[in-house]
Structure formats: C-alpha cells, structure tokens
Amino acid sequence: MFGHGRDLVLQNNGFLALGTVAAVILFFGLRSFDDEGRFNPLRAPMPQKVVREGGAPVSVVVDAQRDGHFVLDAQIGGRSTRMLVDTGASIVTLRASDARKAGIRPRERDYRVPFSTANGEVLGAPATLPVLTIGDIELRDLRIVVLPDDKLDISLFGVNGLNRFERRETTPDTLVLYTG
Numbered sequence: 195m196f197g198h199g200r201d202l203v204l205q206n207n208g209f210l211a212l213g214t215v216a217a218v219i220l221f222f223g224l225r226s227f228d229d230e231g232r233f234n235p236l237r238a239p240m241p242q243k244v245v246r247e248g249g250a251p252v253s254v255v256v257d258a259q260r261d262g263h264f265v266l267d268a269q270i271g272g273r274s275t276r277m278l279v280d281t282g283a284s285i286v287t288l289r290a291s292d293a294r295k296a297g298i299r300p301r302e303r304d305y306r307v308p309f310s311t312a313n314g315e316v317l318g319a320p321a322t323l324p325v326l327t328i329g330d331i332e333l334r335d336l337r338i339v340v341l342p343d344d345k346l347d348i349s350l351f352g353v354n355g356l357n358r359f360e361r362r363e364t365t366p367d368t369l370v371l372y373t374g
Contacts, residue, residue: 242267244329251331254359256369264369266351269327271295276348279369283352286326286338287318292349293340296323300340307339316345326355331373333358 242256256264256279264279270288273295277286287309290300300319307318318339326333337354356362359371 242329244331251329251373253373254328254331254371256371258367258369262366265348266328268351270323271297277351278348279356280350280352281356283350284354285352286323286336286355287346287350287352288323288338288340289343289346289349290340291343293321293323293338296325298323298338298340305342309339309341311345313345316341328371
C-alpha cells in the first residue's frame with residue numbers, strides 16, 4: 195500500500211510538471227501570433243496610435259518595445275523617423291542624417307555645445323526644427339541639438355518635446371501623450 199501512494203504522488207508531480215510546461219508554451223506561443231493570426235516569434239509591439247475625440251487628436255499611445263523602451267514613429271520633413279523617448283535627454287536630439295530630412299545641415303563650426311552622453315562628452319549643433327509630426331500632431335519650432343551619426347544610434351525625443359504635450363502617463367507597457 196505504501197508503494198502505491200508513492201506512485202500516485204510521483205504521477206501527480208508528473209502531471210503538474212507537464213501542465214506547467216504546457217501553460218508556459220501556450221503563454222509564449224500565443225504572444226508569438228500577430229493580430230492577423232500569423233506566427234511571428236519576434237512580434238513587435240503595436241504601432242503608436244492617435245486617439246481622437248470629435249475628430250481632434252487627444253492622445254498618442256505608444257506600446258513599449260521588448261526592451262522596455264518607447265519608440266515614436268515621427269515625421270521630419272515628411273519622412274519617417276524613429277525616435278527613442280528619453281527622459282534623460284533635456285532636449286530633442288537628432289542624428290545628422292535625420293536633421294537633413296528637414297534641411298538642417300550643420301557645418302563643422304556649428305558643433306560647439308558640449309553634451310554629456312552615455313558614451314562620454316560630445317559636441318552638438320543647436321538648431322530649430324520647423325515641424326516634427328507624430329501621427330497628425332504637429333510640434334512647431336522645436337529646439338533641437340544635432341549630433342554626428344557616429345555619436346548617436348537613434349534620434350532622441352527628449353524632455354522639451356515631451357513638455358509640448360499637456361501631460362503624459364507611463365506604465366511599464368504603455369506611454370500616453372495627451373494633447374489637451
């Protein structure tokens with residue numbers, strides 16, 4: 195009788211382990227399908243969306259990337275530009291190649307303002323971006339700094355850009371920028 199009870203415990207532990215493995219596979223498996231039902235193990239977050247009330251934009255909703263960062267899909271000079279939301283950057287910082295989309299082409303002597311970055315100190319060129327568009331929300335006459343492409347992997351949407359919105363809410367998964 196003692197051996198039978200032990201076999202039953204081992205059998206239950208086996209079912210428990212099998213059930214746990216199945217639940218983990220199901221959880222990660224379901225996360226690997228996109229909204230159209232196609233299998234995509236590298237599924238990216240949903241693109242940002244503009245929420246409207248009465249036809250007017252009231253917010254921009256941005257899902258976190260897998261690494262937890264928020265990336266905006268902006269338009270500069272009518273061309274798509276990905277920008278990392280960076281609350282550690284006091285000013286919107288563009289790679290020189292992204293600034294060129296708006297016709298901003300700093301000369302060597304324009305790179306005179308020192309900035310401390312994760313990669314050390316670098317000289318940036320101050321400028322004004324005529325229009326930066328997120329969805330159909332336009333931010334006009336935005337102060338920026340331009341850095342050489344080799345000093346910055348992705349353009350940064352810094353605090354002065356964030357402050358153009360009425361308010362913002364952040365959870366680990368979502369950033370919401372409110373227009374009013």
